Amino acid sequence: MSMDAIKMLQGKKILLGVSGSIAAYKAATLIRLLVKEGAEVKVVMTTAAAGFITPLTLATLSKNEVPLNISDHNSWNNHVMLGRWADVMLIAPASANTLAKMALGLCDNLLLAVYLSATCPVLFAPAMDEDMWHHPATRSNVDKLISFGHQQIPVESGELASGLFGEGRMAEPEQILTFLQQHFQQKNGRKALNGTTAIVTAGPTIEHIDPVRYISNHSSGKMGIAIAEALADAGANVQLVLGPTSQKTTHPGITVTHVQTAQEMFDAVTTRYPAAGIVVAAAAVADYRPANVADKKIKKGEAQLHIDLEKTPDILRSLGDNKGPQQLLVGFSLETNNEKEYALKKLRDKNLDLIVMNSLADTGAGFNYDTNKVTLFDKNGNERSFPLKSKQAVAQDIVSAIIELQHA
Ligand code: PMT
Numbered sequence: 008m009s010m011d012a013i014k015m016l017q018g019k020k021i022l023l024g025v026s027g028s029i030a031a032y033k034a035a036t037l038i039r040l041l042v043k044e045g046a047e048v049k050v051v052m053t054t055a056a057a058g059f060i061t062p063l064t065l066a067t068l069s070k071n072e073v074p075l076n077i078s079d080h081n082s083w084n085n086h087v088m089l090g091r092w093a094d095v096m097l098i099a100p101a102s103a104n105t106l107a108k109m110a111l112g113l114c115d116n117l118l119l120a121v122y123l124s125a126t127c128p129v130l131f132a133p134a135m136d137e138d139m140w141h142h143p144a145t146r147s148n149v150d151k152l153i154s155f156g157h158q159q160i161p162v163e164s165g166e167l168a169s170g171l172f173g174e175g176r177m178a179e180p181e182q183i184l185t186f187l188q189q190h191f192q193q194k195n196g197r198k199a200l201n202g203t204t205a206i207v208t209a210g211p212t213i214e215h216i217d218p219v220r221y222i223s224n225h226s227s228g229k230m231g232i233a234i235a236e237a238l239a240d241a242g243a244n245v246q247l248v249l250g251p252t253s254q255k256t257t258h259p260g261i262t263v264t265h266v267q268t269a270q271e272m273f274d275a276v277t278t279r280y281p282a283a284g285i286v287v288a289a290a291a292v293a294d295y296r297p298a299n300v301a302d303k304k305i306k307k308g309e310a311q312l313h314i315d316l317e318k319t320p321d322i323l324r325s326l327g328d329n330k331g332p333q334q335l336l337v338g339f340s341l342e343t344n345n346e347k348e349y350a351l352k353k354l355r356d357k358n359l360d361l362i363v364m365n366s367l368a369d370t371g372a373g374f375n376y377d378t379n380k381v382t383l384f385d386k387n388g389n390e391r392s393f394p395l396k397s398k399q400a401v402a403q404d405i406v407s408a409i410i411e412l413q414h415a
Contacts, residue, residue, distance in 0.1 A: 015188045015195075017045035022093035022125070024118045025065065026105035027055025029168040030134035030177035034060060037099060037180040038068040044184070049089060051118045053105065077117045086117060090124030095190065098122070099160070100134035100177045103145050110148040130190065132160040132183055137173030160186050161404065164394045174394045185411040189241075198242025199410045205243040205285040206276055207235040208322065210250030212269045214296035216314060217305045224291045225374035228252035230339075231289030233402035235261050241406055243285065248275045250290055269293050269319035276322055280329070285409060287337040288323045289363075291374070295319060327358030335412060337361045337405065343368055347382075354384055360412055361385045363405060371395050383408050387415070 021041055025034045034050070041048050048069040052062060054076070062073040077086070090096070098105065098118075105118065109131075114120050122129065131152065139145055140162060153159060160183055163176045178186070192199050209231020213221040232254055235247040239260030247256065247263045250272065256263065266272045269292045280286070295316035305312070323338050330336055338359045340350035343366065350364040364382045367373045372380040372395065380395040385408070393404055 015044075015191045016041065016184075019046045019191060020092055020094045021046045021048050021187070022089060022096045022121065022127070023048055023050045023065075023069075024096060024098040024101075024105075024122060025050060025052040025056040025060070026098065026100060026102040026118060027053050027058065028100040028102045028134040028177070029059060030100035031056045031059035033177060033180050034099065035064055035068055037183055038065060040180050040184045041187075042068065042070070049092070051089065051121050053116050053118050055102070055104075074117055077120055086120040087124045089121050091126055093125065093127045095127050095187065096122065096125045096129045097132070097183070097187065098129070099132035099183055101131040103133075103135045103139045103142075103148075106131070106133060106145065106148045106152065110151040128190070128194075129155075129157040130160060130186065131157060132177050133162050133175070134177035135175045136167050136169050137171065137175045140173075140175035158186075158190065161393075161400075164392045179391075181411060182407065185407055185414065188414070189407070189410065198240075200238060200285075200406075201242035203243045203284040204246065204279075204282050205235075205238045205287065206246045206248065206279050206283045207231050207238065207287045208248045208250075208272060208276060208290035208292070209235065210252040210254070211291050212250045212272055212293045212319075213267050214269065214293045214319070215300045216297050217301035217303065219304050222293055222296065223251075224293065226250065226252070226291035227375040228254040229375070229377065230379060230398050230401070231287070232256050233398040234287050234289055234405060237399070237402035237406040238285070238287070238409075241410070246279050246283070248272055248279075248290070269296065269322070273320045273322045273325070277325070280326060280334075284333060285335045285337070286326055287405070287409075288326075289339050290322075291341065292322060293319055321357075323353075323359070324357045327356075330358055335360045335409060337363065337409060340364045341373060342366055347384075350382075350384055354386065359386065361405075361408060369395070381405075385412060 049071045050065045050073045066073040160178050164174045165176050210228030211224045211226040213223040215221045235245045236258050239245045239258050245261040264275045298315040298317040336359045342349050346366045354362040362384050365372050369380045371378045379401045382392040
């Protein structure tokens, strides 16, 4: 954990509301992480949550009594004070039932009484099965809570308690911790990546055959531009090295360098690399280029034309080979098959900290779409899958993972 991150939660008063979901077991790890970061934690839980994890466990870890019922000793008077005591109220896990009651302003348990009394910012981490998560009632409850100014911590995709795979799993405690740190950083007017220079590569490259023809691919640059904007929103000074595309950004935190070929992208990135703390390589760089570029248009002749190709420089591999101890390197992996195997190989071979796997086998993912579906693998063996989202939302997930890794 970096010194900055330690300062972020040191002495902060976190009121954790735990509702009834199997994910309640993660509350124990979350409390341990928060206490380790110097936060003061008080817990309120519903009786349904107590069926999944005991109040004694959470009281022991938080070093504070855990009231359950509104009629418990002192709870009636204290619910207002608890709501006022906290710097932030975090409801994790937030079950479908608790979300619905919060949206309606119902107050039939202590957690809800505290929530309604809370004058501090409220964050919630939903946890439920995929069908419940997608139900229009849940969707509108979440929208309503966001309209109250509450922040939703994104759900994850993966194996659910039902045994099915899908969206709705509560974020991991480490991710919730990062979210909280970002919350306090923003509140202090300090952004998580202030003072960091980040290089992002985006778009395709083109490799000339002759003055009128070239080899290229379908990359639009949308994914890389979304990442550049998310990094700049987080305070980074972003150098965007952009291949030929009609996509643009006007973000004031981004300086754009336009390039065409893999060699030009390599040169632009390499000269900027020593000053960079973070590099995200989202560009679809051509792996091969014509060994010789004809200086005049090649005339139509024989039935077949053979063009000798040679390898382009592997930008990311070269950065990985020369990575400094404070530099964090993020690559992408785009495949049509054996996606995980190839992604993990690139993570290892190119000496990356994080790799973002996307597959052309997933509808709505990859080139040119406004959406993408990614799985993140980091150098510590963690794997995190996300559902299909807008490229802006994917970029947020990637930037959160980068900040998390910086603090690890
Ligand atoms: O631009 P969009 O239309 O929004 O589409 C987004 C995207 C599909 C291009 C993006 O999400 C993506 O997957 N980018 C990487 C595509 C790719 O070239 O993947 P790869 O598996 O072939 O390369 C692995 C990594 O090495 C990538 O980070 C790539 O940028 C990098 N590389 C590859 C070759 C090379 N010569 N130099 C490199 O730096």
